Amino acid sequence: MNAMAAAVRPVALRQRVHWADRVGNFGLLGVLLLLGVGLVAPLLLILSKAVDAPEGAAVSGASAVSGWSAFAAYLASPALLTSLWHSVWVSLLVTAIVLPLAFGFAYALTRSCMPAKPLMRTLMLLPLLAPSLLSAISLIYWFGNQGVAKDFWLALGFTGIYGASGIVLAECFAVFPHVLMILVTALSLADARLYEAADALGTGTVRKFFTITLPGARYGLISAGLVCFTLVITDFGIPKVVGGNFNVLATDVFKLVIGQHDFRRGAVVALLLLLPAVITFGIDWLVQRRQTATLTARAVALVPRPSRGFDAAMTLYCLTIVGLVLAMFGMAVFASFAKLWPYNLTPSLDHYVSGLVDGELADALVNSLKLAASTAVVGTAVVFVGAWLLEKTRGFDALRPVVRLAAMLPMAVPGLVLGLGYIFFFNAPSNPLNGLYQTLPLMVLCTVVHFYTTGHLTMVTALKALDAEFEAVSASLKVPLYKTLWRVTLPICLPVLLDVSRYFFINAMTTISAVVFLYSPDTKLASVAILNLDEAGDTGPAAAMAVLIAGTSAGVTLLYLAAGRLLDRRTQAWRAPAR
Amino acid sequence: MDDSYLALRAIHKRFGAFTALGSIDLSIRKGEFVCFLGPSGCGKTTLLRIVAGLETQTSGSIVQAGRDISAAPPAERDYGIMFQSYALFPNLTVAQNVGYGLVNRRHARGQIAARVEELLTLVGLPGSGGKYPAQMSGGQQQRIALARALATSPGLLLLDEPLSALDATVRVHLRNEIRALQRSLGVTTIMVTHDQEEALSVADRIVVMNHGVIEQVGTPLQVYREPASPFVADFVGKVNRLHAVAEGDHWFRCGEKRLRCLPGMGADFRPGSAVALYLRPEDRVVGAVATDDPLHCAGTVRNIEFLGGNCLTEIDVDGLPGQPLQLQYSLNQMDEFGVRQGARVSFALRADRLRVFPAEAAA
Numbered sequence: 042m043n044a045m046a047a048a049v050r051p052v053a054l055r056q057r058v059h060w061a062d063r064v065g066n067f068g069l070l071g072v073l074l075l076l077g078v079g080l081v082a083p084l085l086l087i088l089s090k091a092v093d094a095p096e097g098a099a100v101s102g103a104s105a106v107s108g109w110s111a112f113a114a115y116l117a118s119p120a121l122l123t124s125l126w127h128s129v130w131v132s133l134l135v136t137a138i139v140l141p142l143a144f145g146f147a148y149a150l151t152r153s154c155m156p157a158k159p160l161m162r163t164l165m166l167l168p169l170l171a172p173s174l175l176s177a178i179s180l181i182y183w184f185g186n187q188g189v190a191k192d193f194w195l196a197l198g199f200t201g202i203y204g205a206s207g208i209v210l211a212e213c214f215a216v217f218p219h220v221l222m223i224l225v226t227a228l229s230l231a232d233a234r235l236y237e238a239a240d241a242l243g244t245g246t247v248r249k250f251f252t253i254t255l256p257g258a259r260y261g262l263i264s265a266g267l268v269c270f271t272l273v274i275t276d277f278g279i280p281k282v283v284g285g286n287f288n289v290l291a292t293d294v295f296k297l298v299i300g301q302h303d304f305r306r307g308a309v310v311a312l313l314l315l316l317p318a319v320i321t322f323g324i325d326w327l328v329q330r331r332q333t334a335t336l337t338a339r340a341v342a343l344v345p346r347p348s349r350g351f352d353a354a355m356t357l358y359c360l361t362i363v364g365l366v367l368a369m370f371g372m373a374v375f376a377s378f379a380k381l382w383p384y385n386l387t388p389s390l391d392h393y394v395s396g397l398v399d400g401e402l403a404d405a406l407v408n409s410l411k412l413a414a415s416t417a418v419v420g421t422a423v424v425f426v427g428a429w430l431l432e433k434t435r436g437f438d439a440l441r442p443v444v445r446l447a448a449m450l451p452m453a454v455p456g457l458v459l460g461l462g463y464i465f466f467f468n469a470p471s472n473p474l475n476g477l478y479q480t481l482p483l484m485v486l487c488t489v490v491h492f493y494t495t496g497h498l499t500m501v502t503a504l505k506a507l508d509a510e511f512e513a514v515s516a517s518l519k520v521p522l523y524k525t526l527w528r529v530t531l532p533i534c535l536p537v538l539l540d541v542s543r544y545f546f547i548n549a550m551t552t553i554s555a556v557v558f559l560y561s562p563d564t565k566l567a568s569v570a571i572l573n574l575d576e577a578g579d580t581g582p583a584a585a586m587a588v589l590i591a592g593t594s595a596g597v598t599l600l601y602l603a604a605g606r607l608l609d610r611r612t613q614a615w616r617a618p619a620r
Numbered sequence: 621m622d623d624s625y626l627a628l629r630a631i632h633k634r635f636g637a638f639t640a641l642g643s644i645d646l647s648i649r650k651g652e653f654v655c656f657l658g659p660s661g662c663g664k665t666t667l668l669r670i671v672a673g674l675e676t677q678t679s680g681s682i683v684q685a686g687r688d689i690s691a692a693p694p695a696e697r698d699y700g701i702m703f704q705s706y707a708l709f710p711n712l713t714v715a716q717n718v719g720y721g722l723v724n725r726r727h728a729r730g731q732i733a734a735r736v737e738e739l740l741t742l743v744g745l746p747g748s749g750g751k752y753p754a755q756m757s758g759g760q761q762q763r764i765a766l767a768r769a770l771a772t773s774p775g776l777l778l779l780d781e782p783l784s785a786l787d788a789t790v791r792v793h794l795r796n797e798i799r800a801l802q803r804s805l806g807v808t809t810i811m812v813t814h815d816q817e818e819a820l821s822v823a824d825r826i827v828v829m830n831h832g833v834i835e836q837v838g839t840p841l842q843v844y845r846e847p848a849s850p851f852v853a854d855f856v857g858k859v860n861r862l863h864a865v866a867e868g869d870h871w872f873r874c875g876e877k878r879l880r881c882l883p884g885m886g887a888d889f890r891p892g893s894a895v896a897l898y899l900r901p902e903d904r905v906v907g908a909v910a911t912d913d914p915l916h917c918a919g920t921v922r923n924i925e926f927l928g929g930n931c932l933t934e935i936d937v938d939g940l941p942g943q944p945l946q947l948q949y950s951l952n953q954m955d956e957f958g959v960r961q962g963a964r965v966s967f968a969l970r971a972d973r974l975r976v977f978p979a980e981a982a983a
Contacts, residue, residue: 053634053676053679055691056673056692057692510707513701514707514768517672518700518720519724519772528709529709529711533710533711612711615710615712615752
C-alpha cells in the first residue's frame, strides 16, 4: 500500500490561500513586473540591437546571420580592440594601486589604536557625496595646462594630465571610498579567539597576519577588487573629462550613441561593458555564499591593543591619504570660488552666479533635487515592500527565486548599459510607455532600478534579523498580515528605511551614467550639467556645480542624521532596555 | 465516534525526495497534555507545524473538534502557539503583546486591559504590562509568550521547545508551572521537546518519534517501563543492553546466565536466535539475596559515576564477560553495601523487568 502510494506520487495537498496571502502574491507579481519593465526588457533590447542586421542588409532568413557576422566583424575592429585593451589595463592598474592602499587604511581603522578614527573615516567617505568626476575636475586644476602643480607632474615624466595617467589618478580617488568600505567591513569581522590561540602558541606578528588576518579578509579583498575593477571599467565621467584622446569602452558608447547616433555599435560596446560586470557579479555571488560559514555567532570581537610605534606609523599613513583626498576635494571647492583661474584667485561667486544662474542651470539643480527626492521616496517604498513580500509572505514559491534574482541583477548592470537599454525600450514608437521617455518619472524608474540591489540587500538583511515566527504568531492570533506589518515590522525597520532612503537620495544626486541618455532640455540634471559645462570649456562653473551637488548631498545627509536621532528617541525606546 | 479532539490520519510529509514524516496516525483527547519526543531531525517540529498550518502535509487529514482543517490556512485554525524564540514583538510593551490578538476582535478598551491583567496575573507577572520584552528575563519573556498564546482562549495550545533556551533551574520550575496552568485551564496541549526528562515529568501521554515515524505512544510510565522498541528504550532513560540467545519459552542465555522474562514483555523467540535484553540500571535487588537464586550475580565495581543523590556504577559481572552492567545505587546504599571502586558486590537482576528485542533491531 505504501509502496504503491509512493509509486503513484499523488498530487501533494495544498492549503487554501488566505485572502491576505493572495494580495501579497499579487504584490510580488507587481514587483517582478516593475523589474521586468525597468531592467529585463531594456537589457534584452540591447542584446537584440547588437545582433541586428546593419542597415540595408537582406531581410528575412539572412538577416540573423548577417547580424551576427556584423557583430563579430565589429568586435574585431582595431578601434574597438584598442579601447578594450585600454579599459582593461587602466582598470587593472587602478585596482592594483587602490587595493593595497585601501587595505592599509582599513587595517589602520580596524586593527590599530589610531586617534580620531571616526573623523578619518568620515573624511575618506566625503568623495561619495559628489559625482565621481569631481576628482577629474580637481585634477585639471592641479596638473592641467594651467594647473598649479603642472611642472611637478611633467617632472614625473608624464606628458600631461589628459590621457591614461589622468584617468588612473582620478579613478584612484573616485573608487577609494567604495573599496575602503568593503575592506573595513571585512576586517572588522575578526574573531579575537583565533588571535588568542595564536598568541598562546607563540606565533609571530607577521605569521599571524598571513595565517589569520589575510585569510579572514580574503573574501572581502576579492569582493573589493572586483568592485574596483567594475567601477573603473564602467565609469565614463572621468575618462570623458581627463581622457583626452585616450579611448576607453565607456566613452566609446557615449560617443557612438550621442555623437554618431550609431545605436547598433553602441549596443555591441555596451554588451562588452556588461561582460566584466556580470563576471564580477557571478564571482561575488559564489564568494558570498561561501563566506556565510566563516564567522559564527559565538565569535568574540577583536579589540585592538595600543602599540606606540605601530599606531604612530598608521596615523602618519592615514593622515597622508586623508591629506591627499582633502587636497583633491578642496581644490575643486577652492577653484569654484576663484575669480579668474589662474590669474586672479580672490574668492568670488562669479562661477556660481554668472556661470550657473545666468547659464540657466539653476533649473538643473532643482531637477536633480526632484529626482533625488522622488527616488528616495519611491525607491525606499518599492524596495521595502518588495523585500517584505519576498521574506514575510507565503505562497508563489516558484516565483520567489525569480524575484530574488531580478533584485540582484541591477548590481551587475552598469549605468551606461541600463541607460542605453532605456533608449531602445522606451523610445520605441510601438511601446505604449513611450510617453514617459525623457520625463522625470522615467529617470526616477531608471535610478531606482540602477541602485535597487544595495537597497534590497540592506532591507532583506534587516527583515531577516526579525524573528521568523512573527507572522506565524499573528496568524494564530487571527491578526491579518498587514496589521503586523504596520504595528511591528515597519516600526522596527524605520532606521534601516531611513538609511536606504539616504542611499537612494545621494546616488540619485550624483549619478550620471544612466540618466545621461534620458534627459531632455527640460529635465536636465545637475550632474549631467557638469559634463556639458566641462565639454564647453567652462571648467569653473563645472567645478561650482560639482561643489553644489556635494554641498546638497552633505546637507541632506545631516538632515537624515538629525531625523534619525529624532526617530530613535520617538520610536526606538524599546531598544535600550532600562532594567 | 471516538472521543478525540484532534485526530491526525495518515499524515505524510515529503521535502523533495526526503520523507520527513511517514504515515502518522494520532488521536488526542480534549484536555490532554501530549509531548512529541525525539532526537533532532525526527520530524516532531514538522508535525507540530503541520498541525499549526505553517507547513502543509503532502497527504493525510487533520480533524480538530469535528472540523476538517487539513487545508485550512493558519489564520482559519483555532490554536495558540509559543515558539522556542518566544517571537515577542520587541517594539510593543508587554501589555500590547499579550493583547495583540484581542485588539483585532473589537473588544472595548477597558475589557482588553482587564483581560491582559488577568492573563499576566495568571502567568505570575501582574503589573508588568508597561515594560518592553527586552527589559524582562528569559523566563519572564517565556511567560509573556504563554499569556499571549492563551489570550484568545484557543482550543489547542502548541508549544515548540518552549523551555530549551532557559537555564536548567528555571526550566524545571517553568515546566511545572506550565503543567499546573494547563491542568487548571483544561486546554488541550501539544509540546515538542527533545528532553526526555521534561516529557516524562509533564505529559499525560508521550509520542516518541524517530526518523519521521511514531515509535510509541503511551503514558510516561508505559514509555519508560515498557518501551516498544530498542530506540525508545535507549532514548528514554538509561538502559543496559545485553547480548543473549533465545532458548524458547521466554528463556534466554546471556553469557553463563539463564534468564526468563515475563511472557508479556516481548515476543517469544525461536530457540537459537540472537536477541538483545534491555534492563534499566535500577532494575536489580540489592542486599540479602540467596546465592542459589538463578538471578543472583556477583561482580567487581569497575567504575563509579557520581550523580548527586545517586551513583551509577559499572560492574564486571562474573559469568558475563565483556558485558559490564551499569547499576544504580543511592548514596546511602553505597555506604550500606560498601560499594567502592574494585569492591565485590552481589545483587539479583529483576528478570520481570527485562525487555527483549531481536538483536538486529537493536543494532
